[in-house]
Amino acid sequence: MSKLFRAVIMGPPGSGKGTISERIAHSFGLKHLSSGDFVRENIAAKTEAGVLAKTYIKKGLLVPDHVMTRLLLPRLEEMTKYSWLLDGFPRTLAQAEALNSACDLDVAINLNIPLETLKERLQHRWIHPPSGRVYNMCFNPPHVQGKDDITGEPLIQQEDDRPEALVARLRHYKDVAKPVIDFYKMTEKAKGILYTFSDTETDRIWPNISTLLSTKISTIQSDARCASTH
Ligand SMILES: Nc1nc2c(ncn2[C@@H]2O[C@H](COP(=O)(O)OP(=O)(O)OP(=O)(O)O)[C@@H](O)[C@H]2O)c(=O)[nH]1
Numbered sequence: 001m002s003k004l005f006r007a008v009i010m011g012p013p014g015s016g017k018g019t020i021s022e023r024i025a026h027s028f029g030l031k032h033l034s035s036g037d038f039v040r041e042n043i044a045a046k047t048e049a050g051v052l053a054k055t056y057i058k059k060g061l062l063v064p065d066h067v068m069t070r071l072l073l074p075r076l077e078e079m080t081k082y083s084w085l086l087d088g089f090p091r092t093l094a095q096a097e098a099l100n101s102a103c104d105l106d107v108a109i110n111l112n113i114p115l116e117t118l119k120e121r122l123q124h125r126w127i128h129p130p131s132g133r134v135y136n137m138c139f140n141p142p143h144v145q146g147k148d149d150i151t152g153e154p155l156i157q158q159e160d161d162r163p164e165a166l167v168a169r170l171r172h173y174k175d176v177a178k179p180v181i182d183f184y185k186m187t188e189k190a191k192g193i194l195y196t197f198s199d200t201e202t203d204r205i206w207p208n209i210s211t212l213l214s215t216k217i218s219t220i221q222s223d224a225r226c227a228s229t230h
């Protein structure tokens with residue numbers, strides 16, 4: 001039984017977490033878990049956590065750590081038989097500590113993308129809310145402008161993708177992300193799993209991430225084979 005592989009992907013709004021997560025899920029067969037999707041599911045289901053989360057999201061705020069952790073950790077417990085990639089969690093130190101207590105991570109991917117690139121990307125981002133599919137008029141445009149490729153339903157631009165909203169989002173991101181990055185650099189159990197990728201193009205970052213994951217996953221599987229033969 002090959003050992004399972006667990007990773008998280010972090011980065012500022014517009015850094016390409018969703019784009020790269022889809023490529024990782026497709027290339028390596030990992031389950032792509034998105035904290036944003038879990039939040040939206042809870043909001044749609046009107047769960048206690050969902051109702052509470054909605055009040056924060058409407059104000060453009062992060063959901064409080066205790067609500068987010070209570071919402072997310074039980075979902076991870078359902079995934080004990082799968083290798084997964086977690087996108088959008090942890091975003092704070094408290095979340096990183098809670099995740100670290102709940103499971104062992106093999107890799108933490110950190111996307112370091114320049115502000116101007118983020119602004120440019122988000123100005124051209126269009127999404128299909130029901131599916132979460134993401135488009136970009138410069139990078140991956142829909143076949144028909146303004147329409148989702150699969151359903152033909154209308155695409156929208158998110159309010160907080162506007163340049164003036166982005167500056168505040170990025171300042172807040174920097175404040176909460178640094179302790180998380182330091183956590184993965186310094187904490188004994190988590191040390192050595194952080195890999196940071198800096199570039200302006202996903203297509204240049206992707207081969208490096210793909211090589212890293214290929215190496216990490218094959219190492220884990222060969223270790224598991226050795227362990228099972230001893
Ligand atoms: N021009 C360009 N756009 C890109 C590139 N990579 C991703 N994008 C687009 O940039 C936007 C942001 O990418 P996402 O994958 O949504 O980024 P994210 O980190 O998930 O963003 P949040 O969900 O806001 O945190 C999307 O419209 C992507 O299609 C790239 O290399 N070049």
Ligand SMILES: Nc1ncnc2c1ncn2[C@@H]1O[C@H](COP(=O)(O)OP(=O)(O)O)[C@@H](O)[C@H]1O
Nearest residue numbers: 035036037039057061062063068088089090091
């Ligand atoms: N790990 C998290 N901690 C706190 N809030 C979160 C977390 N993940 C998602 N959320 C909330 O859910 C919303 C939607 O998340 P997501 O789809 O990742 O979009 P974005 O991060 O681009 O706003 C976020 O704006 C935030 O309010």
